[in-house]
Amino acid sequence: SFDAIICKTLDGIVLSWNPAAERIFGYTADEMIGESMLKIFPENKLREEAEILEKLRRGEVVEHFQTVRKHKTGRLIDISVTISPVFDALGTIVAASKIARDITEQVEAIRLSHEYRAIVESSEDAIYSVSLDGTITSWNNGAEHIFGFSASDILGKSISLLFDDDDQQADHILRKIKHHESLEHYKTTRKNRDGLVINVSETVSPLQDQTGTVIGGSIIARNITHDMQAQQLIWKQANYDNLTGLA
Numbered sequence: 001s002f003d004a005i006i007c008k009t010l011d012g013i014v015l016s017w018n019p020a021a022e023r024i025f026g027y028t029a030d031e032m033i034g035e036s037m038l039k040i041f042p043e044n045k046l047r048e049e050a051e052i053l054e055k056l057r058r059g060e061v062v063e064h065f066q067t068v069r070k071h072k073t074g075r076l077i078d079i080s081v082t083i084s085p086v087f088d089a090l091g092t093i094v095a096a097s098k099i100a101r102d103i104t105e106q107v108e109a110i111r112l113s114h115e116y117r118a119i120v121e122s123s124e125d126a127i128y129s130v131s132l133d134g135t136i137t138s139w140n141n142g143a144e145h146i147f148g149f150s151a152s153d154i155l156g157k158s159i160s161l162l163f164d165d166d167d168q169q170a171d172h173i174l175r176k177i178k179h180h181e182s183l184e185h186y187k188t189t190r191k192n193r194d195g196l197v198i199n200v201s202e203t204v205s206p207l208q209d210q211t212g213t214v215i216g217g218s219i220i221a222r223n224i225t226h227d228m229q230a231q232q233l234i235w236k237q238a239n240y241d242n243l244t245g246l247a
Helices: 018-024 045-059 104-123 139-147 169-178 223-239
Strands: 004-008 014-017 062-070 076-087 094-102 128-133 136-139 183-191 199-209 214-221
Touching: 004 018, 018 076, 018 094, 045 062, 045 076, 045 094, 076 104, 128 139, 139 214, 169 183, 169 199, 169 214, 199 223
Parallel strands: none
Antiparallel strands: 004 014, 004 094, 062 076, 076 094, 128 136, 128 214, 183 199, 199 214
8 A cells, every 4th residue: 555554552652653654754663563652643633542542442443634743854744644443243443554655745745835925916027828719818906906907807817918919029029828838027018907008017928737738828927117108208308408408
């Protein structure tokens, strides 16, 4: 089995320890058999063992319980455990059987996903994604603020809504995405829901699935309209007389 399969007494003393348990927790069978299961418990999880053993004595099963245990090196491991009472021929509970699966990678992936989602939703920049045919598939709060479209307005619609009718940039961007190419800090113009033209700086990146196949693109857009206006004002003040308007 790829899962740790462990048998322990109702006092938490290890009776058996399979090779997967050795791999997951770092201890050999010789190091664990006869020892307390508390050996692999972090200090802040010690109380869990007493609660688990009490449930087992009542004949209850603990299913898919997610918790944290400690590797021999001291490294913490996220695990999912199912613990069942073991009965003798007379139906008396005499021990406990534990199956533990290392889910550290899955938990880390979920944590990063939640962090990424929080970053995206709190960003003042527009962060959105498109499919290979230009359909908008995600839309954050920053995009709503900059372009004026709510997620319900624009999800499932074409990216061309953000472009002038005669603008060929959408095709150019989609070609870049399909060829695994990126655009960084690309200064251009877009239009908002009211049809007003805004200056933006965009970074476009291809999105890939687990096999490396491009399935769409992500776009981060920053509204630089005020920056452009300020630059133009500074240039005008530096090159033209304020009173006469002459160069």
